[in-house]
Amino acid sequence: MKISSEIASLATHAVSGYSLEQRFYCDDAVFAADMEHVIGRKWIVAGHVDRVRKKGDYFLFKVGQESIIIVRSDESTISAFYNVCRHRGSLVCTEPAGRVARFTCGYHAWTYALDGALLAARLMPADFSKKDSGLHRCHARVFYGFIFINLSDQEPADFDAAFADLAPYLDFHGFADAKIAYAQSYPTTANWKLIVENFVECYHCASAHPEFCSMHPPEALVAFGAGPSSGPTDAVEKYLPAVKAWEERAAALGRPIGTVDDGPESSHLRLLLQRTIRDGYETETPDGRPASSLMGKRRQFDQGRMYLSFSPFTQVVATNDFAVLFLFTPRGTMHTDVDLYWLVDGKATDVDVKRMIWGWDETTKQDKRITENNQAGILSTRYQPGRYSEQERRVVTFQQWYLAQFGCALT
Numbered sequence: 409m410k411i412s413s414e415i416a417s418l419a420t421h422a423v424s425g426y427s428l429e430q431r432f433y434c435d436d437a438v439f440a441a442d443m444e445h446v447i448g449r450k451w452i453v454a455g456h457v458d459r460v461r462k463k464g465d466y467f468l469f470k471v472g473q474e475s476i477i478i479v480r481s482d483e484s485t486i487s488a489f490y491n492v493c494r495h496r497g498s499l500v501c502t503e504p505a506g507r508v509a510r511f512t513c514g515y516h517a518w519t520y521a522l523d524g525a526l527l528a529a530r531l532m533p534a535d536f537s538k539k540d541s542g543l544h545r546c547h548a549r550v551f552y553g554f555i556f557i558n559l560s561d562q563e564p565a566d567f568d569a570a571f572a573d574l575a576p577y578l579d580f581h582g583f584a585d586a587k588i589a590y591a592q593s594y595p596t597t598a599n600w601k602l603i604v605e606n607f608v609e610c611y612h613c614a615s616a617h618p619e620f621c622s623m624h625p626p627e628a629l630v631a632f633g634a635g636p637s638s639g640p641t642d643a644v645e646k647y648l649p650a651v652k653a654w655e656e657r658a659a660a661l662g663r664p665i666g667t668v669d670d671g672p673e674s675s676h677l678r679l680l681l682q683r684t685i686r687d688g689y690e691t692e693t694p695d696g697r698p699a700s701s702l703m704g705k706r707r708q709f710d711q712g713r714m715y716l717s718f719s720p721f722t723q724v725v726a727t728n729d730f731a732v733l734f735l736f737t738p739r740g741t742m743h744t745d746v747d748l749y750w751l752v753d754g755k756a757t758d759v760d761v762k763r764m765i766w767g768w769d770e771t772t773k774q775d776k777r778i779t780e781n782n783q784a785g786i787l788s789t790r791y792q793p794g795r796y797s798e799q800e801r802r803v804v805t806f807q808q809w810y811l812a813q814f815g816c817a818l819t
């Protein structure tokens with residue numbers, strides 16, 4: 409693998425247990441290297457199939473400088489194409505979402521079929537071949553309702569090797585047939601690594617997230633707030649018996665039990681943690697009462713919640729009656745799209761949207777504010793890498809994983 413010299417020289421100063429050097433968070437050359445070596449090589453979720461149920465339904469997914477058309481080409485196929493006209497390179501599609509019979513470029517009206525083939529191009533020379541001028545295809549894969557894309561030029565990382573073992577959990581939650589009950593965007597003026605680092609630590613939960621904290625046992629947030637290995641070792645050991653006891657009860661109700669805690673050498677740094685929520689609560693709403701009907705294969709509430717990370721770019725938090733899909737999509741050096749989709753069971757009819765979104769809507773607004781403040785402070789001449797607490801261990805794992813994408817390591 410070609411190592412970015414930019415990152416390699418910066419990485420020589422990266423010390424385990426400290427935040428990264430300033431340039432990792434605000435330098436355009438670093439962001440370009442991130443696009444090439446990290447973001448552009450991973451399977452990242454662009455959305456859920458509920459956005460494209462009918463033939464011709466499409467939406468645009470923007471990552472870095474790329475605009476990708478996600479479209480249902482026919483009943484059984486969801487395709488992804490680069491939104492770049494093969495004539496002179498204009499965006500073909502400019503509406504963010506819709507339903508079309510074909511795509512027509514607004515510049516000179518070249519027209520493409522839903523499978524990307526060029527259908528019409530007026531007054532072209534006799535030796536021009538429409539056959540060779542279809543839209544460029546982007547790697548895409550649908551897995552239990554989640555639409556993954558991969559920008560790699562070559563054959564990308566093997567999808568099944570990366571994700572197949574998550575199938576039982578996704579099946580149990582009914583994600584393939586789920587529907588979107590609500591969506592909200594929280595575009596954040598910060599480098600994507602700050603957004604990920606914030607999401608994988610719960611050191612800030614007590615000071616920044618009163619609503620979130622009200623729904624969880626405080627010991628759980630310290631021990632497991634951001635995954636199985638995120639908290640101080642003694643806090644994890646102390647809380648583990650409570651998790652085990654809940655796992656036994658939940659398993660008896662049919663929930664698949666297990667943990668995923670990928671290390672820095674993994675391809676996608678996945679995470680899966682299931683644990684109980686606050687005593688007496690059935691779900692993550694202001695009063696703990698349900699906001700929708702049970703999701704997937706459940707027959708009764710089990711007081712549990714699942715935190716699943718497909719990669720640093722895609723997170724899912726699932727209670728018994730709804731789930732939140734988080735997409736952290738880098739758009740520029742200090743510009744990241746944060747999009748949330750609240751998913752409910754495909755058959756749910758009576759969803760209390762206000763109570764359902766209360767926790768994560770408030771929490772994400774708070775995360776946007778604290779992360780933007782973090783970015784602004786890092787731009788100061790006086791910023792220097794700071795020491796992490798015992799509750800920020802997953803941030804170190806993330807940094808190790810990030811640097812490993814360049815063949816580098818923390819010292």
Ligand code: FES
Pocket residue numbers: 493494495496497498513514515516517518
């Ligand atoms: S650039 Fe699209 S038709 Fe000319």
Ligand SMILES: [Fe+2]
Pocket residue numbers: 606607612613616617771775
């Ligand atoms: Fe947060």
